[in-house]
Amino acid sequence: MTHLRRVMIPTSLWVAAPLLASAQSSPPSVWLAPGQGWVIAGMLLMSVVVAAGVLMAKTGAKIGARHIPGIEASDDAIGRAVEMGKAVVFVPGFAGITATGTIAALSLLRLVAEKCAETGARLIVPCGDTIVTSICRETVEDAYRAAGRHDQYQSDDVYFISREQFAYVAGVNGVMEREHPATVFLQGQFGAESLVLAETANHCGALVISGTDKDTQLPFFVTTSDYTLIGEELYAAGAAISQDTILLGSLRGVDFGRILIGAVILIGVVLELANVAAIRQVLGG
16 A cells, blocks of 8 residues: 555656646736727726716716607607697607617606607507516606696506516507507617517508617617607717706717717728828727
């Protein structure tokens, strides 16, 4: 047994030696690839621009929101429902409350509920999540109470249908086929059901105002809706509606940062077309 122990110890060291050598010879981890410092510089510059926009808003500077046709058309869309004597259907997407698209859609729901309360239009909100249903119900009720028309609020018009995707789609389609609404808002996070919902709304003769942050569903909304909030316009709409100074300031900073990035890209294209070698050295090419 003593002889075996003397053999096993050197053998284990012999096996572990290459591993220790490879570990010692491995290069250290690299935090930033060579020639990519401009990425960090761009991120820092964008952060400074956004922070400057927020500080401007806090100091009391008047900051307006960007032009969003879909939001501006919501008044006429709800007025259309009043004239036709039909309902307004608001679909807050199929995702849960943790989705950013759903949170932005709730801001739009507040605007739509306030307009419906002022004009007397009936508002129907079919939901696919129980938590979202509770929040939507409270949002609509608060809007009617703020307008002094709490007696016209109908809690049965804000309800839960199903957590199953296409069971929810079938339920919403059934609502639109029965009610034939004048206006349909499709706002939030959508998946494969986007085209089905928008086509059903068109079939019922409704004016469709859609919006989503899912780029894979935007082509379906653009081709089937009267107005579409594209991508982050869904978030910008929330800032425009709430008129929150911090949100408006950050929105202004992001817009200015995009202009700055676009200018830098344009200058880079011009220099590349002019065959300037210096730009390649700066970018590490």
